[in-house]
Amino acid sequence: MFKRFMKRYLKNERGLTLIELLATIVILGIISAIAVPAIGGLIDNSKKDATVANAQQMVNSTKLLLASGAGTLKTGFVTGATSDQQIGDIINKGGTIYLSDLYDQKQLEMMKDPFNSNKDYDSTAGTGGSYVKFIPAPADGSKGPEYDVYLKGGTDNPVEYIAGASSAPLDITTVTRSTITKTKTN
Numbered sequence: 001m002f003k004r005f006m007k008r009y010l011k012n013e014r015g016l017t018l019i020e021l022l023a024t025i026v027i028l029g030i031i032s033a034i035a036v037p038a039i040g041g042l043i044d045n046s047k048k049d050a051t052v053a054n055a056q057q058m059v060n061s062t063k064l065l066l067a068s069g070a071g072t073l074k075t076g077f078v079t080g081a082t083s084d085q086q087i088g089d090i091i092n093k094g095g096t097i098y099l100s101d102l103y104d105q106k107q108l109e110m111m112k113d114p115f116n117s118n119k120d121y122d123s124t125a126g127t128g129g130s131y132v133k134f135i136p137a138p139a140d141g142s143k144g145p146e147y148d149v150y151l152k153g154g155t156d157n158p159v160e161y162i163a164g165a166s167s168a169p170l171d172i173t174t175v176t177r178s179t180i181t182k183t184k185t186n
Contacts, residue, residue: 048180050114061107099123099130
């Protein structure tokens with residue numbers, strides 16, 4: 001009985017026509033044409049968000065380093081000084097803390113560049129490397145201290161991610177996904 005039922009059911013079953021198959025392919029093509037660019041935008045936005053998070057982490061690590069108030073930086077630059085690189089002086093006068101300083105002081109683990117196959121950021125001290133610039137609060141207390149950040153890809157991918165005009169650092173409070181730009185430096 002079951003064989004008879006199946007035989008009759010399968011006898012009346014037809015396959016897809018060419019028109020139905022083509023319509024299915026066109027619909028899948030339209031869906032993929034919409035989905036692929038959207039997914040690409042999501043990936044780019046997630047890389048920008050990771051870059052913003054890395055910049056914020058640099059600033060937070062700088063705050064912790066300055067809160068310790070003691071120690072010497074190998075490469076940091078104190079505003080108005082030529083060789084004095086004490087953390088206490090940076091707190092009072094302001095200065096630049098390079099990414100390599102944060103690594104050396106064990107305030108930050110190696111950060112990866114999401115735009116460059118997770119290679120390291122440029123932590124070269126001096127000219128060109130990533131850094132946080134600390135500007136102390138004015139004596140009149142009119143505003144708090146400022147933390148400006150400059151973030152640059154590794155030496156094999158010299159791209160500025162967070163930079164203002166003329167490669168100036170940006171105030172961390174203004175850094176968002178929309179401020180992340182990839183500007184080739186070489």
